[in-house]
Amino acid sequence: xxxxxxxxxxxxxxxxxxxxxxxxxxxxxxxxxxxxxxxxxxxxxxxxxxxxxxxxxxxxxxxxxxxxxxxxxxxxxxxxxxxxxxxxxxxxxxxxxxxxxxxxxxxxxxxxxxxxxxxxxxxxxxxxxxxxxxxxxxxxxxxxxxxxxxxxxxxxxxxxxxxxxxxxxxxxxxxxxxxxxxxxxxxxxxxxxxxxxxxxxxxxxxxxxxxxxxxxxxxxxxxxxxxxxxxxxxxxxxxxxxxxxxxxxxxxxxxxxxxxxxxxxxxxxxxxxxxxxxxxxxxxxxxxxxxxxxxxxxxxxxxxxxxxxxxxxxxxxxxxxxxxx
Amino acid sequence: xxxxxxxxxxxxxxxxxxxxxxxxxxxxxxxxxxxxxxxxxxxxxxxxxxxxxxxxxxxxxxxxxxxxxxxxxxxxxxxxxxxxxxxxxxxxxxxxxxxxxxxxxxxxxxxxxxxxxxxxxxxxxxxxxxxxxxxxxxxxxxxxxxxxxxxxxxxxxxxxxxxxxxxxxxxxxxxxxxxxxxxxxxxxxxxxxxxxxxxxxxxxxxxxxxxxxxxxxxxxxxxxxxxxxxxxxxxxxxxxxxxxxxxxxxxxxxxxxxxxxxxxxxxxxxxxxxxxxxxxxxxxxxxxxxxxxxxxxxxxxxxxxxxxxxxxxxxxxxxxxxxxx
Numbered sequence: 001x002x003x004x005x006x007x008x009x010x011x012x013x014x015x016x017x018x019x020x021x022x023x024x025x026x027x028x029x030x031x032x033x034x035x036x037x038x039x040x041x042x043x044x045x046x047x048x049x050x051x052x053x054x055x056x057x058x059x060x061x062x063x064x065x066x067x068x069x070x071x072x073x074x075x076x077x078x079x080x081x082x083x084x085x086x087x088x089x090x091x092x093x094x095x096x097x098x099x100x101x102x103x104x105x106x107x108x109x110x111x112x113x114x115x116x117x118x119x120x121x122x123x124x125x126x127x128x129x130x131x132x133x134x135x136x137x138x139x140x141x142x143x144x145x146x147x148x149x150x151x152x153x154x155x156x157x158x159x160x161x162x163x164x165x166x167x168x169x170x171x172x173x174x175x176x177x178x179x180x181x182x183x184x185x186x187x188x189x190x191x192x193x194x195x196x197x198x199x200x201x202x203x204x205x206x207x208x209x210x211x212x213x214x215x216x217x218x219x220x221x222x223x224x225x226x227x228x229x230x231x232x233x234x235x236x237x238x239x240x241x242x243x244x245x246x247x248x249x250x251x252x253x254x255x256x257x258x259x260x261x262x263x264x265x266x267x268x269x270x271x272x273x274x275x276x277x278x279x280x281x282x283x284x285x286x287x288x289x290x291x292x293x294x295x296x297x298x299x300x301x302x303x304x305x306x307x308x309x310x311x312x313x314x315x316x317x318x319x320x321x322x323x324x325x
Numbered sequence: 326x327x328x329x330x331x332x333x334x335x336x337x338x339x340x341x342x343x344x345x346x347x348x349x350x351x352x353x354x355x356x357x358x359x360x361x362x363x364x365x366x367x368x369x370x371x372x373x374x375x376x377x378x379x380x381x382x383x384x385x386x387x388x389x390x391x392x393x394x395x396x397x398x399x400x401x402x403x404x405x406x407x408x409x410x411x412x413x414x415x416x417x418x419x420x421x422x423x424x425x426x427x428x429x430x431x432x433x434x435x436x437x438x439x440x441x442x443x444x445x446x447x448x449x450x451x452x453x454x455x456x457x458x459x460x461x462x463x464x465x466x467x468x469x470x471x472x473x474x475x476x477x478x479x480x481x482x483x484x485x486x487x488x489x490x491x492x493x494x495x496x497x498x499x500x501x502x503x504x505x506x507x508x509x510x511x512x513x514x515x516x517x518x519x520x521x522x523x524x525x526x527x528x529x530x531x532x533x534x535x536x537x538x539x540x541x542x543x544x545x546x547x548x549x550x551x552x553x554x555x556x557x558x559x560x561x562x563x564x565x566x567x568x569x570x571x572x573x574x575x576x577x578x579x580x581x582x583x584x585x586x587x588x589x590x591x592x593x594x595x596x597x598x599x600x601x602x603x604x605x606x607x608x609x610x611x612x613x614x615x616x617x618x619x620x621x622x623x624x625x626x627x628x629x630x631x632x633x634x635x636x637x638x639x640x641x642x643x644x645x646x647x648x649x650x
Contacts, residue, residue, distance in 0.1 A: 310595030
């Protein structure tokens with residue numbers, strides 16, 4: 001079975017009782033400022049505060065009873081861990097979440113609140129994978145990877161399914177980290193509206209997908225710091241071919257543009273988005289001319305942006321730390 | 326003409342092209358924490374970031390052409406000024422907004438952005454009223470008071486009209502300052518659902534409505550500081566009789582409870598609310614037993630809360646200043 005519209009529709013049927021159909025917000029102020037018509041799909045208002053609830057729930061409820069029984073496991077410093085913990089609790093099975101010791105406290109508390117077993121590890125990929133393999137060997141839990149898993153991709157794609165059903169869009173944008181959301185969203189959007197432009201946005205400091213997209217092959221880059229912590233991951237081996245096939249462009253933005261976009265969304269839209277979620281809007285707000293799909297550029301286009309999450313440490317806001325420098 | 330359901334319905338028809346029908350959000354986490362079923366009517370996501378867009382728009386579009394031509398005027402340190410500036414711009418007439426010199430910069434910028442004429446005055450009631458009277462004498466503009474105006478009350482009441490149409494509620498709660506929203510909301514809610522409980526919430530530091538409600542007559546209190554700056558006003562002479570007739574109870578909350586409720590809403594709901602908007606939830610979160618409507622108290626009730634606004638200075642968040650103390 002491969003990732004296609006039927007699979008995403010099936011995922012939507014499966015997870016519907018457990019997720020919000022999130023609202024789509026608009027802002028005439030931001031439309032005026034950007035000379036576009038913007039639609040914001042508010043996955044920050046999703047269960048657990050992020051679209052990740054969709055993919056994890058679909059993956060957990062796609063398991064047959066026997067496979068599900070020993071539980072599920074993953075390594076995640078972020079929203080996928082919380083999402084998997086919640087999905088497992090809903091299904092009544094154990095969840096084992098491997099988290100780096102330096103994870104944000106708010107994310108540790110969120111995973112704990114769903115009763116999951118947390119295994120702390122050193123904050124590097126090798127330690128995460130080793131700890132996760134150890135947990136799986138011990139418990140027989142099923143690994144639910146945060147993006148290298150077609151059920152997860154299909155689940156994430158339901159955000160775009162709802163989006164193109166509820167709004168008429170010329171363009172759909174989302175951030176890209178591992179590519180789970182992007183691949184699912186691209187398949188859903190292009191299958192329903194073949195003429196839609198799918199644009200991914202990425203921090204310049206974690207631009208492996210943009211590099212890979214230009215090179216025509218997956219390039220793994222060294223990690224630089226980005227405030228968009230959800231997007232530090234390299235694009236996946238399973239997701240990249242889907243990105244290559246369905247995505248029209250991958251654009252990059254600076255750290256300053258991300259912080260500025262995040263603050264603009266907070267101030268104008270009155271909603272809380274995490275830095276990763278602000279990345280696509282940063283691309284529009286900061287340098288619309290770089291968005292070169294079609295000859296007419298972005299002006300006048302109906303642009304849908306998936307706001308991916310809203311889990312932020314309110315004691316460590318980027319503009320507050322900046323002021324204290 | 327007095328304030329009744331027909332008038333609120335007419336207001337809704339009149340303002341509908343100019344306002345958002347705001348979403349109603351729910352949170353299973355907050356339901357669990359409060360042992361209620363909560364519904365949040367998100368007027369923080371309304372145009373200009375506050376329900377005040379409703380009343381001002383209704384008042385401006387209720388004027389006949391001749392009266393409207395010289396424009397409208399008001400004194401306001403807050404969202405009503407922005408709302409009136411916007412409504413006047415929509416109608417193509419001048420707006421004169423008297424603001425105290427110490428108004429939040431974000432609110433001054435908002436009024437300016439709609440092209441209104443701003444008249445600064447000293448930050449006291451006498452100076453505000455004198456400045457406003459001066460502007461009106463000079464310009465022949467019509468005074469649109471922020472709550473002592475039935476068209477304003479009717480407009481604010483449309484928030485409750487939508488709320489009871491879209492959600493089945495046992496209780497509806499909103500904050501009370503001057504009482505414009507409370508009076509309109511109470512009339513709308515009680516007229517449509519006579520058995521609904523209407524509960525107002527107020528900072529203990531600005532508890533004139535609670536005192537007046539208990540005393541059975543309007544009491545004007547001395548102003549103490551409250552972080553809920555939208556609620557420092559005393560309840561109005563025109564609004565209080567409506568409050569007396571339609572409201573079931575007025576409860577008060579501490580400053581700490583307001584800040585804590587505000588932060589909980591930000592963290593859990595991922596939306597930005599200003600301190601005033603957090604006051605009803607503060608009453609539920611802080612001491613539910615004080616909410617003594619009916620013998621069963623709040624447990625299990627379907628409680629609707631109007632989140633009144635989201636205009637906050639992101640450089641001056643209460644928990645950040647607390648940390649710097």
